[in-house]
């Protein structure tokens with residue numbers, strides 16, 4: 050059931066250069082959200098605009114009754130949102146979309162880029178609570194693109210990084226440390242599943258590895274969204290059905306998470 054909750058901003062802090070953590074008191078949503086789902090936020094100072102902004106859920110804590118998103122300031126909506134202060138009210142709609150499966154066979158390998166680590170963090174909290182030991186692979190152009198690493202480390206997640214300029218972690222692409230881990234797992238016969246969110250190039254690279262190794266891969270697609278609830282067809286992604294037919298899935302209701310083997314790139 051969809052909830053459009055009037056939330057109160059609890060904190061609103063920097064999450065890195067140009068990024069913010071927005072924490073809102075939202076007890077109903079905090080209890081209802083699952084990893085990989087997203088929320089649609091109405092930016093208060095843009096009340097005249099009917100359009101909301103979609104954000105992945107970075108964390109939902111039912112005990113504290115809080116929901117956290119981590120966002121990048123990229124345009125009018127996120128710039129206006131960044132000016133909101135604790136105590137302010139924000140309408141938040143959710144839970145939206147289908148998220149990641151939390152039952153996982155073997156080691157969960159989480160692969161993120163940019164704000165794509167946001168849904169992976171919520172996923173990691175639930176995987177760790179279920180007794181899994183996830184490994185996070187995160188990449189960016191420079192160290193400034195590696196976000197929220199301390200939050201993953203605090204969960205006990207094994208974090209492996211790569212940057213294009215070598216300013217943090219391995220120099221190169223995040224797929225390099227991922228491939229090293231895949232080789233090691235293949236040698237030891239260890240089972241794993243892949244979970245990813247980030248730029249399209251990364252999603253495709255991870256999906257290829259899932260399909261190539263015959264292991265499950267769960268891909269969170271970032272598509273421009275308008276309504277967020279299935280009505281406008283702005284967020285189409287071609288997906289294969291079990292009978293081989295291809296259909297136009299709407300990322301907001303059929304996704305944003307899809308099985309790697311089903312995506313038509």
Ligand SMILES: Cc1cc2nc3c(=O)[nH]c(=O)nc-3n(C[C@H](O)[C@H](O)[C@H](O)COP(=O)(O)OP(=O)(O)OC[C@H]3O[C@@H](n4cnc5c(N)ncnc54)[C@H](O)[C@@H]3O)c2cc1C
Pocket residue numbers: 087102103104105106118119120121122123124125126127128164167168270271272273274305
């Ligand atoms: C399911 C989903 C989850 C998302 N999760 C997050 C998140 O956790 N953190 C976060 O920072 N952002 C996330 N986004 C992207 C976020 O919704 C957009 O950055 C935001 O709506 C931009 O609003 P704006 O008014 O500031 O920018 P606009 O003025 O509308 O656009 C500014 C620039 O951002 C680009 N942009 C807008 N929407 C997207 C998009 N969906 N993907 C890529 N580029 C976009 C535009 O093309 C333009 O170049 C998510 C998007 C989706 C669909």
Ligand code: FES
Pocket residue numbers: 273274275276277278279280281282283284299300301302
């Ligand atoms: S955003 Fe309108 S159908 Fe997906």
